[in-house]
Amino acid sequence: MNQSSRPFYWMALSLIGVVIAAYILFPIFWLVLASFKTTGELASLPLTFWPQAPTIEAYTALFDETSQSSQLLNWPTLISNSFIVAVSSTILVVFFGTLAGYAFSRLHFPGRDLILGGLLISRMFQGAALLLPTYRLMNSLNLQDSLLGLILLYSAFGLPFATWIIASSLREIPFELEESAMMDGASRLQSMVRIVLPLATPALITAAMWHFVGAWSEFAFASILMESSDNKTVTIGLASFVELFTIEFNRVGAAATLVAMPIMVVFFFGQRYFTRGLLAGAVKG
Amino acid sequence: MGSVALRDIRKSYGAVEVLHGIDLDVADGEFVVLVGPSGCGKSTLLRSLAGLETISGGEISIDGSSIVHLHPKSRDIAMVFQNYALYPHMNVAKNMGFPLQMAKVSKSEIDEKVAKAAEILSLTQMLKRYPKQLSGGQRQRVAMGRAIVRDPKVFLFDEPLSNLDAALRVQMRTEIKGLHQRLGTTIVYVTHDQIEAMTMADKIVVMKDGHVEQIGAPLDLYDRPANRFVAGFIGSPAMNFMPAKVENGQAVLENGAVLAPAPEGLTEGQAFTAGVRPEHLMVADQGASANVTVVEPTGAELQFVVDLAGTPTLVSTRDRLHLRLGDTLHLEVEAGRLHAFDSETGVRLG
Numbered sequence: 186m187n188q189s190s191r192p193f194y195w196m197a198l199s200l201i202g203v204v205i206a207a208y209i210l211f212p213i214f215w216l217v218l219a220s221f222k223t224t225g226e227l228a229s230l231p232l233t234f235w236p237q238a239p240t241i242e243a244y245t246a247l248f249d250e251t252s253q254s255s256q257l258l259n260w261p262t263l264i265s266n267s268f269i270v271a272v273s274s275t276i277l278v279v280f281f282g283t284l285a286g287y288a289f290s291r292l293h294f295p296g297r298d299l300i301l302g303g304l305l306i307s308r309m310f311q312g313a314a315l316l317l318p319t320y321r322l323m324n325s326l327n328l329q330d331s332l333l334g335l336i337l338l339y340s341a342f343g344l345p346f347a348t349w350i351i352a353s354s355l356r357e358i359p360f361e362l363e364e365s366a367m368m369d370g371a372s373r374l375q376s377m378v379r380i381v382l383p384l385a386t387p388a389l390i391t392a393a394m395w396h397f398v399g400a401w402s403e404f405a406f407a408s409i410l411m412e413s414s415d416n417k418t419v420t421i422g423l424a425s426f427v428e429l430f431t432i433e434f435n436r437v438g439a440a441a442t443l444v445a446m447p448i449m450v451v452f453f454f455g456q457r458y459f460t461r462g463l464l465a466g467a468v469k470g
Numbered sequence: 471m472g473s474v475a476l477r478d479i480r481k482s483y484g485a486v487e488v489l490h491g492i493d494l495d496v497a498d499g500e501f502v503v504l505v506g507p508s509g510c511g512k513s514t515l516l517r518s519l520a521g522l523e524t525i526s527g528g529e530i531s532i533d534g535s536s537i538v539h540l541h542p543k544s545r546d547i548a549m550v551f552q553n554y555a556l557y558p559h560m561n562v563a564k565n566m567g568f569p570l571q572m573a574k575v576s577k578s579e580i581d582e583k584v585a586k587a588a589e590i591l592s593l594t595q596m597l598k599r600y601p602k603q604l605s606g607g608q609r610q611r612v613a614m615g616r617a618i619v620r621d622p623k624v625f626l627f628d629e630p631l632s633n634l635d636a637a638l639r640v641q642m643r644t645e646i647k648g649l650h651q652r653l654g655t656t657i658v659y660v661t662h663d664q665i666e667a668m669t670m671a672d673k674i675v676v677m678k679d680g681h682v683e684q685i686g687a688p689l690d691l692y693d694r695p696a697n698r699f700v701a702g703f704i705g706s707p708a709m710n711f712m713p714a715k716v717e718n719g720q721a722v723l724e725n726g727a728v729l730a731p732a733p734e735g736l737t738e739g740q741a742f743t744a745g746v747r748p749e750h751l752m753v754a755d756q757g758a759s760a761n762v763t764v765v766e767p768t769g770a771e772l773q774f775v776v777d778l779a780g781t782p783t784l785v786s787t788r789d790r791l792h793l794r795l796g797d798t799l800h801l802e803v804e805a806g807r808l809h810a811f812d813s814e815t816g817v818r819l820g
């Protein structure tokens with residue numbers, strides 16, 4: 186690339202980026218705007234883009250005990266269930282992913298690299314193919330329709346990838362630093378906690394973010410496993426909500442915006458970790 | 471106190487043995503330098519002493535008690551690594567205080583000891599900086615500071631100066647030597663630079679291929695190298711070697727020229743490898759004749775290569791001789807400075 190063509194190249198690239206982003210984001214943006222409209226405005230023609238009289242009534246309706254929607258779906262319970270499941274499984278995944286990642290990056294055992302590669306392959310088998318076997322398994326363990334069951338399941342699904350990300354980044358931390366710590370009087374565990382983990386924080390945050398977002402937005406397994414309304418998560422709630430309230434689209438918009446909120450917060454604060462941690466892993470493999 | 475004894479140390483990686491039974495005694499307060507060519511096992515021996523490598527056989531003790539079974543953290547040994555191994559997420563003060571923190575020393579005492587070490591190493595202004603904000607020489611000092619704060623029994627250094635430029639290396643050499651004189655702690659120091667070894671050591675251990683070739687004071691190694699390898703390794707520029715034989719009590723070269731009186735311990739007619747250091751060859755009115763082939767003035771001294779009975783031989787002198795290529799001159803060996811080695815085994819004969 187020579188100097189003169191560079192500005193044009195970047196402009197073209199940015200333009201393509203903006204177009205793609207607009208294409209993807211437009212429906213989402215429209216949905217968010219819809220959540221601030223009244224039912225009447227949504228039903229009237231011609232369609233408006235910006236809310237004529239912005240209101241949060243769709244949101245208050247979600248949490249209004251007397252309203253029809255909150256009787257059918259208890260949003261505070263849905264939200265707290267999702268939080269419990271996503272946060273607990275994130276803690277488990279990062280904790281065990283760190284221990285396993287440390288082992289994969291520091292200890293020598295037969296088949297180490299093969300197993301580490303296998304961890305990534307295991308991700309390819311997730312999804313629909315696993316629904317039925319998982320349901321059977323959870324049933325026989327008596328863990329269906331239980332938050333604990335869902336926590337364990339998500340942790341099992343999330344652990345391989347987290348381990349892989351963490352192991353890749355730990356490999357870039359020179360072992361000499363730990364040797365030095367041991368000479369300075371640290372035990373193996375101390376050298377891991379005091380030296381390695383602080384240096385691996387970006388990778389730990391990346392792993393935590395990936396897992397949290399995945400667990401928060403998981404739908405398929407939650408929907409087949411969670412039967413009682415006390416145990417449902419936000420994604421199930423949202424799906425039933427769409428069926429129940431197609432007419433009152435402002436409420437669908439409000440619910441969807443609410444569900445997306447934690448993910449947006451995570452991205453907002455952790456964007457640089459999201460790409461950096463992954464790149465670090467990608468380069469080293 | 472910190473006297474170290476290594477007995478018959480062996481280390482194998484898989485089927486390959488890289489240390490073949492090393493014996494070494496280090497007295498309390500002694501500065502011992504391990505020197506030898508790359509790959510001879512210096513680092514492996516040092517790391518075995520540190521506990522970072524598990525030895526395959528032998529016995530290591532400090533002050534008479536065995537430490538072989540001890541984890542590195544319990545050996546009371548501090549180590550300065552070649553790449554310094556400073557903790558990137560801690561500032562200089564935290565780096566230096568880390569060993570004390572591990573030893574559960576109180577906060578105020580840590581501050582006090584770190585301040586004192588920083589004072590010794592002229593790091594007081596740097597305490598709040600992070601390693602990446604320091605120059606190579608400053609990092610080196612922080613690494614040393616981290617080693618000295620807790621007053622260990624032994625310091626280990628693995629090629630600590632190899633990442634520094636030549637001028638800084640000379641300066642740090644003096645600083646480390648000064649630090650040793652001040653603290654009086656036992657030091658085992660690895661280098662492949664024989665000048666570092668000669669200038670710093672109380673005692674030098676010359677290693678080759680996992681064996682100890684010779685142990686001795688710097689000048690002992692220089693004056694009486696135990697074999698041809700040590701003779702060639704210690705001293706700069708390196709010793710000249712040439713085939714010779716004893717005739718009428720004289721060391722005679724292949725062309726019949728007489729080099730010097732034969733060293734004691736050789737028998738009449740015996741063939742051997744003669745060794746002479748460049749600085750011990752003198753231009754004289756008589757003696758073996760030689761043709762000048764290369765002249766290299768360095769300022770302080772003059773180095774030139776002559777053809778001595780078919781062997782290119784380096785001579786170094788402080789005299790300002792006016793030499794031209796092709797000049798013929800006569801060379802003599804300073805009295806008692808001719809070394810004799812077995813032509814086959816390289817062992818010193820006299």
Ligand SMILES: Nc1ncnc2c1ncn2[C@@H]1O[C@H](COP(=O)(O)OP(=O)(O)OP(=O)(O)O)[C@@H](O)[C@H]1O
Pocket residue numbers: 483488506507508509510511512513514515662
């Ligand atoms: N982890 C290992 N696995 C197998 N062989 C090793 C290992 N570490 C070192 N070696 C071998 O042991 C021998 C001694 O290595 P060592 O690092 O002690 O040499 P050294 O004298 O310190 O060399 P240098 O001056 O280059 O640092 C070398 O032949 C090296 O190849």
Ligand SMILES: [Mg+2]
Pocket residue numbers: 512513514
């Ligand atoms: Mg080495």
